[in-house]
C-alpha cells in the first residue's frame with residue numbers, strides 16, 4: 001500500500017491505523033479518503049487482523065473534511081465529495097471486524113463522522129468534539145446528520161449540529177458519544193487492550209454480532225430479531241462454536257485460541 005497521510009501497522013491480531021496529515025490537523029481531503037479506502041480493503045483481506053484501532057497523530061484525531069479543498073467546489077463537486085466520504089465511511093461501518101476509534105484530540109466535522117462510523121469510541125481527556133459545519137455554510141456531509149442522531153438521540157444531535165458548538169470529552173461521555181475517557185498517555189494502550197479483548201473472542205461470532213446490531217437497529221423489531229436468529233443459527237456451522245462449547249464443558253476456555261472458522 002502506498003500511503004502518504006495514513007500509517008498502518010499490525011500488532012498480533014490487531015491493526016493500528018493512524019491518520020497523519022499534520023499540516024491540516026489530519027483533515028480529510030480526497031487523497032486521504034482514497035488512501036483510507038485502500039486501508040479498508042487491506043483490513044478486509046487480511047484474515048490475521050481481528051480488530052482495528054483508528055487514531056490520529058498529534059493534537060488532532062481528524063479536524064474535519066479539508067476546508068481548503070472544499071472552498072471552491074461546485075454543486076456537483078460538493079455532492080461527489082460527500083458521496084465519496086459516505087462511501088468510504090459506509091465501507092468502514094460494514095467491515096466484518098470491530099473498529100475502535102481512539103479519539104486523541106480534535107474530532108470535528110468529518111472527524112466526528114469518521115468516529116461515528118466506528119463500532120466503539122473512546123476518548124482522551126484532551127479530545128474536543130463537534131459538527132461545526134453550519135458555521136461554515138454547509139451541512140455535515142459524511143453521515144453526521146444520520147449517525148449522530150442514531151448514536152446520541154435526536155435532540156442532542158440537533159443541538160450539536162444546529163449550534164456548531166464544540167464540546168469536551170466529559171460532555172461527549174455524558175451524551176453517549178464516547179464510551180469512556182482516559183488520560184492522553186494511556187489512551188492508545190486502552191484502545192489496544194479493548195481491541196485485543198474482542199479479538200480473543202470468536203471472530204465469526206463477533207462479526208455476526210456486528211451485522212445483527214447494525215442491520216437490526218435500522219429496522220423494525222420483528223425483522224431485527226429474525227436477523228439475530230439467522231446469525232445465531234449460522235454460528236452452529238463453525239468449528240469455533242463446537243470447540244468453544246466443548247472447552248467450556250471440559251472446564252476449559254477457548255478465549256484467545258479461537259480458529260476464526
Ligand code: CAA
Nearest residue numbers: 024025027063064065066067068108109110132140141142
Ligand atoms: N481543513 C483544512 N485545514 C485545516 C482544517 C480543516 N478542516 N482544520 C485545521 N486546518 C489547518 C489550519 O488551516 C491551519 O493551517 P495553516 O497552519 O496553514 O494556517 C492548521 O490546520 C492548524 O490549524 P489552526 O491554526 O487553526 O490550529 P488551532 O489549534 O488554532 O485550531 C481547530 C484547531 C479548532 C481544530 C481549528 O483548526 C479548526 O476550527 N479547524 C476546522 C474545524 C472544522 O470546522 N471542521 C469541519 C470541517 S467541514 C466538514 O467536516 C464537512 C463534512 O462533514 C464532510
